[in-house]
Amino acid sequence: MVLALTENLLGQIELSKGHLDRAARHFTDGLRAARSASDRFSILVSLYDLALSSQAQGRLAEAEALLEEGLSLATDTGGLAAEARAR
Secondary structure, three states: HHHHHHHHHHHHHHOOOOOOOHHHHHHHHHHHHHHHHOOOHHHHHHHHHHHHHHHHHHOOHHHHHHHHHHHHHHHHHHOOOHHHOOO
């Protein structure tokens, strides 16, 4: 979880500087780490951040697909708020 969220934070920094390719690499690495750890929260964060990066690069179909995947995951999990309360 920490690695995934760290990559996403670094990606946000790069995105804010306009370094879109660097941001996308961090978000992709974050998503890979989140999936490896089966961490749904970090997967959702990574999908959203990667969608932002794709949108900024003009890859709207890719951004939409990433958001759809995130929505599907969030729906399938029954809501992260319930999961967070259980922890």
